[in-house]
Amino acid sequence: MASTYILKSAPSRDDLKELSRRYPALDVGAAQTYLALLGVAGEILSMSSRQMALRKSSPGKLTILIYLQIHSAQEISPCELADAVKVSRATITGLVDGLERSGLIERRATPGDRRSVRIKLTAAGRKFLDSVMPERCRRISALMADLSEKERKTLRELLDKIAQSKAFKEFVKTQKI
Numbered sequence: 062m063a064s065t066y067i068l069k070s071a072p073s074r075d076d077l078k079e080l081s082r083r084y085p086a087l088d089v090g091a092a093q094t095y096l097a098l099l100g101v102a103g104e105i106l107s108m109s110s111r112q113m114a115l116r117k118s119s120p121g122k123l124t125i126l127i128y129l130q131i132h133s134a135q136e137i138s139p140c141e142l143a144d145a146v147k148v149s150r151a152t153i154t155g156l157v158d159g160l161e162r163s164g165l166i167e168r169r170a171t172p173g174d175r176r177s178v179r180i181k182l183t184a185a186g187r188k189f190l191d192s193v194m195p196e197r198c199r200r201i202s203a204l205m206a207d208l209s210e211k212e213r214k215t216l217r218e219l220l221d222k223i224a225q226s227k228a229f230k231e232f233v234k235t236q237k238i
Contacts, residue, residue: 168180
């Protein structure tokens with residue numbers, strides 16, 4: 062996962078207005094919203110990374126394990142897994158290699174095609190999830206505790222609206238290397 066850099070404190074509205082004089086394309090309200098979202102997301106990702114580092118893991122590896130747990134009835138190819146968790150093929154290779162070395166997943170050759178492999182969660186992987194997930198679930202619940210269910214739904218809808226926008230899709234596409 063790429064590093065996320067955030068400002069310790071977001072610029073004030075007046076600071077952004079001043080900046081918009083130099084950069085007329087700067088929409089002050091949009092910038093404030095963007096910086097607020099980036100700040101919260103950055104702190105969450107940073108906390109998650111620190112917590113997983115204590116377990117000698119990472120948020121990316123945890124995401125893969127959770128996905129495999131949810132889809133435990135099936136084995137999945139590395140390409141399908143990369144698409145499902147939205148990472149590149151190169152990234153999935155490194156994550157899968159590390160998880161396999163740790164014994165949390167296993168690769169199996171596809172019957173009839175030894176070049177093709179399928180990935181499956183191991184008993185050790187399920188045990189790891191069972192040791193991590195209760196505390197993680199508590200942290201997520203605590204993080205969202207001050208929002209009513211209606212506010213949570215509204216936030217999800219707003220984030221979905223951003224994610225489905227043409228501008229967001231173009232932004233994501235231009236950031237891929």
